[in-house]
Amino acid sequence: GESVGLHLPTLSVQEGDNSIINCAYSNSASDYFIWYKQESGKGPQFIIDIRSNMDKRQGQRVTVLLNKTVKHLSLQIAATQPGDSAVYFCAETIGPGNQGGKLIFGQGTELSVKP
Amino acid sequence: DGGITQSPKYLFRKEGQNVTLSCEQNLNHDAMYWYRQDPGQGLRLIYYSQIVNDFQKGDIAEGYSVSREKKESFPLTVTSAQKNPTAFYLCASSARQRKGGELFFGEGSRLTVL
Numbered sequence: 001g002e003s004v005g006l007h008l009p010t011l012s013v014q015e016g017d018n019s020i021i022n023c024a025y026s027n028s029a030s031d032y033f034i035w036y037k038q039e040s041g042k043g044p045q046f047i048i049d050i051r052s053n054m055d056k057r058q059g060q061r062v063t064v065l066l067n068k069t070v071k072h073l074s075l076q077i078a079a080t081q082p083g084d085s086a087v088y089f090c091a092e093t094i095g096p097g098n099q100g101g102k103l104i105f106g107q108g109t110e111l112s113v114k115p
Numbered sequence: 116d117g118g119i120t121q122s123p124k125y126l127f128r129k130e131g132q133n134v135t136l137s138c139e140q141n142l143n144h145d146a147m148y149w150y151r152q153d154p155g156q157g158l159r160l161i162y163y164s165q166i167v168n169d170f171q172k173g174d175i176a177e178g179y180s181v182s183r184e185k186k187e188s189f190p191l192t193v194t195s196a197q198k199n200p201t202a203f204y205l206c207a208s209s210a211r212q213r214k215g216g217e218l219f220f221g222e223g224s225r226l227t228v229l
Binding site: 046 | 119150155156157158159160205207217218219220221222223225
């Protein structure tokens with residue numbers, strides 16, 4: 001299944017399928033991006049990050065793709081499991097100079113995994 | 116265990132009252148942040164602090180105040196001037212002061228104004 005980020009905030013997939021969550025970021029000067037997972041009533045948890053000098057980075061069952069040309073970020077989750085059900089946020093660093101890691105978050109996409 | 120502790124987890128407040136949300140971290144992080152989250156929305160930055168005794172306004176600082184007297188503590192006061200304070204508040208910290216760095220979040224405090 002695939003989402004279109006802000007235009008489709010809910011993504012429903014079958015257990016075992018791959019999921020693709022998309023994010024359009026706002027600032028062409030941003031050079032660091034993070035994906036977070038937030039379960040209901042909890043704080044966000046780090047999933048994976050990527051810097052702008054890369055276009056792909058892989059973790060355990062997750063892959064982040066960065067397309068700077070169109071300012072697009074995606075998170076791919078392989079073999080989606082019920083425990084992956086959560087809201088997923090992309091975040092970018094924005095602004096010049098030393099801003100201490102200040103991040104700007106996207107709206108989020110809710111992933112629902114059907115057993 | 117190292118981490119970020121927010122308290123209280125749930126808080127109810129009458130209109131016109133100030134409330135203070137606690138955030139403590141034992142990760143030895145220099146930078147700390149407060150975010151607000153409304154239902155179905157992303158996180159919006161209220162205040163952040165890169166070092167002790169220094170802090171900067173984020174995107175929605177009006178009606179809020181903070182202090183950073185100790186490295187491990189960054190309390191947020193929601194004042195009566197905040198017009199719509201009911202929300203989920205998240206505190207975070209990061210190890211790096213330069214641009215770009217992973218944020219570690221607490222479990223959040225849910226404030227409801229009655």
